[in-house]
Amino acid sequence: MSIMVSIPAGVLANQQTASTVASNLSNVISQTSASINQTATQIDCSLAPSFSGFGFGSGSGGSGSGPSFVFGGGSASGRSGFTPGQFGGGTVTGQFGGGAFNGGQSSPMNESLYTDINSTISGVAVVEPILQASEGQNVTTTLSFNGYTRDITRLDVEYTIEGIPLTASLVDNYPILPTNITAGSNLQAGDSGVVLLSENNSAYFGAGVGDAITILNQTFTVAGIYSPSSVSDTQTLYMNLSDAQAITNNTGYITSLTVFAQNSDVVSQVATSISSVHPELTVTTDQDRLNQLQTLQSTYNTELANAQASDSQTYSTAVEEIIVVVAATSLIVLFVMLYTVRERTKEIGTLKAIGFSNLTVMGQFMLEGILLSMIAGVVGIVIGSIAAPTLSALLLPSVGIGSRSATGAVIVSGTTRISGLSVATLSPELILLAFGAAILLGTLGSLYPAWRAAKIRPAEAMKYE
Amino acid sequence: MSKPVLQIEKLSKSYSLGKRNVPALSNLSLTVNAGEFVAIMGPSGSGKTTLLNVIGCLDKPTSGQVLLDGIDVSKLPENQLYKIRRDKMGFVFQTFNLLPYLNARENVELPMEGRIKSKSERKKRASELLAMVGLSGREGHRPQRLSAGEQQRVAIARALANNPAIVLADEPTGNLDSQNKQEIIKLLANLNITQGTTIIMVTHDGQAAHHTERMLLLKDGKIINEKQGTHLMKKNHTCPHCGSSIQMSDDTCPTCKKPIYSSDEPFSA
Numbered sequence: 182m183s184i185m186v187s188i189p190a191g192v193l194a195n196q197q198t199a200s201t202v203a204s205n206l207s208n209v210i211s212q213t214s215a216s217i218n219q220t221a222t223q224i225d226c227s228l229a230p231s232f233s234g235f236g237f238g239s240g241s242g243g244s245g246s247g248p249s250f251v252f253g254g255g256s257a258s259g260r261s262g263f264t265p266g267q268f269g270g271g272t273v274t275g276q277f278g279g280g281a282f283n284g285g286q287s288s289p290m291n292e293s294l295y296t297d298i299n300s301t302i303s304g305v306a307v308v309e310p311i312l313q314a315s316e317g318q319n320v321t322t323t324l325s326f327n328g329y330t331r332d333i334t335r336l337d338v339e340y341t342i343e344g345i346p347l348t349a350s351l352v353d354n355y356p357i358l359p360t361n362i363t364a365g366s367n368l369q370a371g372d373s374g375v376v377l378l379s380e381n382n383s384a385y386f387g388a389g390v391g392d393a394i395t396i397l398n399q400t401f402t403v404a405g406i407y408s409p410s411s412v413s414d415t416q417t418l419y420m421n422l423s424d425a426q427a428i429t430n431n432t433g434y435i436t437s438l439t440v441f442a443q444n445s446d447v448v449s450q451v452a453t454s455i456s457s458v459h460p461e462l463t464v465t466t467d468q469d470r471l472n473q474l475q476t477l478q479s480t481y482n483t484e485l486a487n488a489q490a491s492d493s494q495t496y497s498t499a500v501e502e503i504i505v506v507v508a509a510t511s512l513i514v515l516f517v518m519l520y521t522v523r524e525r526t527k528e529i530g531t532l533k534a535i536g537f538s539n540l541t542v543m544g545q546f547m548l549e550g551i552l553l554s555m556i557a558g559v560v561g562i563v564i565g566s567i568a569a570p571t572l573s574a575l576l577l578p579s580v581g582i583g584s585r586s587a588t589g590a591v592i593v594s595g596t597t598r599i600s601g602l603s604v605a606t607l608s609p610e611l612i613l614l615a616f617g618a619a620i621l622l623g624t625l626g627s628l629y630p631a632w633r634a635a636k637i638r639p640a641e642a643m644k645y646e
Numbered sequence: 647m648s649k650p651v652l653q654i655e656k657l658s659k660s661y662s663l664g665k666r667n668v669p670a671l672s673n674l675s676l677t678v679n680a681g682e683f684v685a686i687m688g689p690s691g692s693g694k695t696t697l698l699n700v701i702g703c704l705d706k707p708t709s710g711q712v713l714l715d716g717i718d719v720s721k722l723p724e725n726q727l728y729k730i731r732r733d734k735m736g737f738v739f740q741t742f743n744l745l746p747y748l749n750a751r752e753n754v755e756l757p758m759e760g761r762i763k764s765k766s767e768r769k770k771r772a773s774e775l776l777a778m779v780g781l782s783g784r785e786g787h788r789p790q791r792l793s794a795g796e797q798q799r800v801a802i803a804r805a806l807a808n809n810p811a812i813v814l815a816d817e818p819t820g821n822l823d824s825q826n827k828q829e830i831i832k833l834l835a836n837l838n839i840t841q842g843t844t845i846i847m848v849t850h851d852g853q854a855a856h857h858t859e860r861m862l863l864l865k866d867g868k869i870i871n872e873k874q875g876t877h878l879m880k881k882n883h884t885c886p887h888c889g890s891s892i893q894m895s896d897d898t899c900p901t902c903k904k905p906i907y908s909s910d911e912p913f914s915a
C-alpha cells in the first residue's frame with residue numbers, strides 16, 4: 182500500500198517538474214523580449230553562422246576528453262542578453278532534445294583586415310573588436326530516450342573569456358561591460374592584467390576582489406565581480422583585448438566585431454555597407470537580432486507549449502494513477518479492516534456487552550482504518566521521496582516528455598550542464614496531498630468494515646471457542 | 647425485605663436455524679431480589695447462556711417480559727439497550743474477554759468511558775476496584791502478564807465499574823484451576839456480602855454452586871428445580887450442620903468441625 186501511495190507522489194513530482202519547466206521558459210521569453218528593446222545601434226559581425234536554433238544539431242570535429250579550448254562566436258553576451266555560441270560547435274557531434282544550442286563557432290579573424298570599417302564606411306561611430314574563447318572539458322554522455330541512444334560530446338564550459346578594447350572612447354561611451362558590479366570596481370579605460378569576474382567565475386576560481394588568478398599560465402588580478410543581468414553571461418569574464426589575444430596566442434586575431442552606428446536611422450545602411458565590403462562576414466543588426474530573437478521566442482513558445490502539453494498529459498496521467506491508486510488503496514484498507522473486524526469479533530462483542538454504542542464501535546474502527554492508512558501514507562511518502570524519480574521513469578514513460586523539457590529548461594536557464602533525464606522532487610504540497618489522500622483512502626476503506634463491526638451482536642462476547 | 651431487581655415473566659426464546667426453529671427457553675419465569683447470589687445449573691444446551699444473554703440485553707426474547715429495575719427491556723431498541731448494559735449490568739465471561747492491548751486499569755476503565763467524563767476520576771475508581779479484587783499494584787499490567795485467575799479478577803473489577811444492578815457471570819470459573827476457582831468464587835461471594843452486589847452465575851461446578859444462596863436447575867429451557875445454597879446460611883453466620891455461629895472466613899465449622907460447604911452435586915439424578 183505504501184508503494185501505491187508513492188506512485189502518485191512520483192507522478193505529481195514529475196508533473197511539478199514539468200510545470201517548473203513551463204515557468205522557466207516563460208521567464209526566458211520575457212527576458213528575451215526585454216533584450217529586444219535594449220539594443221539600438223549595435224551591429225555584430227563575425228565569420229560564424231549565427232545562431233541556428235533548436236533541435237538536433239549535427240557537427241563534426243573533435244571528441245574525446247581532456248581540457249579543451251574553443252572560440253565562441255556570436256554576439257557579445259553582455260549587451261544582447263543572449264549568447265547562442267556558448268557551446269563550441271566544433272566539439273558538438275549531436276545535440277539531443279530541445280534546448281541545446283548548436284551554436285556558431287567563430288573562426289578567428291585577422292583584426293587588421295577590418296580596420297577599414299571605421300574609416301571607409303560612413304555612419305559608423307565606433308568599432309569594438311572582440312575575442313571570445315571558452316575553456317572547459319569535453320564530456321561524452323550517452324542519453325537514451327524512447328529506445329534511441331545517442332552519444333553526445335560537448336564542451337562543458339568552465340569559463341568564457343571576453344577580450345574587449347579598454348579604450349576610453351569605448352568604455353566611457355558604450356555599454357560594452359556589465360553594469361551590475363557587486364564587489365570591487367568595473368574595468369577602467371587602459372586597464373591591463375586585471376579581470377572582471379562573474380559571480381560564477383568568482384566561485385569557480387575561488388577568488389575575490391584583489392586576488393590573483395591564473396588563466397592560461399598568465400596571472401591576473403581580480404578588479405571586480407559582477408552579477409549577470411542575463412542568463413547567458415554567467416560564466417563570462419572580461420579583460421583587455423590585448424591580454425586575451427596574448428594568452429590565447431591570438432595576437433592580431435579576433436572572433437567578432439561590434440559596430441556601433443551613429444544613430445538608429447543609419448543602422449541598416451551601415452550593415453549593408455559592411456556586407457558589401459566584407460561579404461565573408463555575417464552581419465547582424467538590431468533588426469536582424471530582433472527577427473532572430475523573435476524566432477527564438479517562437480521556438481521557446483513552441484517549447485513552452487510542448488512543456489505545457491506534457492505537463493497536462495503528465496497531469497492527466499497523474500490523475501488517472503491517483504484514481505486507480507485511491508481505489509486500490511481503499512480496497513486494501515477495506516480488506517485489511519474486514520479481516521481485522523472478523524478476527525476481533527469477540528472483542529467487539531465484549532465492547533458492546535459492557536456498554537459501547539454501535540456508533541462508538543464504528544468510530545473506533547474508522548479511526549483504526551484511518552490510522553492504518555496514515556502510517557501507510559508516511560511510509561509511502563518516505564519511499565516515494567527516495568524512489569519517485571526511478572519509479573516514475575520506470576512506470577510512467579509519459580513523464581519522460583516532461584523531463585526532456587526539463588533538460589531544455591536547465592539549459593535555457595543558463596546552466597551549461599545538461600542534466601539527467603528526470604529530476605523529480607517531493608514538495609511540501611505534494612506531501613500534504615499524499616497525506617490527505619491517505620486519510621481519504623482510510624476513511625473510504627474503513628467505512629464498510631466499521632459498519633460491519635457495529636453490526637456484530639453483543640452476544641458474540643459469550644461465545645466460547 | 648428486598649425488592650425484585652429482575653422479574654422474568656413467561657419468557658420464551660427460540661433461534662431460527664434456516665427453516666428450523668430451535669427453542670432455547672420456553673415459558674420461563676424467575677424473580678431475583680436485590681442482593682441475591684444465584685447459581686444457574688443444567689446440562690449443556692439447556693439454555694443457560696441464552697438466559698443470561700436475554701437478562702443482560704445481549705439478545706432479545708421471542709416472547710415474554712423481562713423487567714430490570716422495573717424497566718421492561720424486552721421492547722427497547724438497541725440505541726437504548728447499550729445504556730442499560732452499561733449502567734445496570736456487569737458481565738463476567740468464561741474467557742475473561744479483556745482487551746489484550748490495554749492494561750488492567752484501562753480495561754476496568756472501559757465501561758466508565760461513556761459515563762464518567764473525567765479521566766482522572768475514572769482512573770481513581772479503576773484503581774480502587776482493582777484493589778477491591780486484590781490486584782493493587784498490578785494496574786499497569788497487560789492481560790498477557792497476568793495469570794488466568796488474575797485476569798478474571800480484572801474482569802470482575804470491570805463488571806463492577808458502573809455499580810451494576812446485576813452481575814452476570816457465565817461459567818466464570820470454567821477456565822480456571824481448582825485453586826483459582828476457589829478464590830474467584832470466594833471473591834464473588836464476598837462482593838455479594840460486602841457490596842450487596844446481585845450476582846447471577848451460570849456454573850457446571852457443583853462445589854461453586856454451593857457457595858451461592860439459590861441454586862436453579864435448567865433443563866430444555868425451563869427451570870425444573872431449585873435448592874438453597876450454603877451461602878445463605880453463611881450470610882446469617884450459622885453452620886448448615888449444627889446451627890452454631892460461624893465467621894465469614896470459616897471453611898469448617900468451629901463447633902462441629904464439619905466442612906461448611908457440601909461437595910455433593912446439588913442436583914444429582
Ligand SMILES: Nc1ncnc2c1ncn2[C@@H]1O[C@H](COP(=O)(O)OP(=O)(O)O)[C@@H](O)[C@H]1O
Pocket residue numbers: 661662663668669670688689690691692693694695696697
Ligand atoms: N445463536 C444461536 N443460533 C442458533 N441456536 C442457538 C444459538 N445460541 C444457542 N442456540 C441453541 O439454543 C440452545 C441453548 O443454548 P445455550 O443457551 O448456549 O445453552 P448452554 O449455555 O446451557 O449450554 C442450544 O440448543 C443451542 O444450540
Ligand SMILES: [Mg+2]
Pocket residue numbers: 694695696
Ligand atoms: Mg453456555
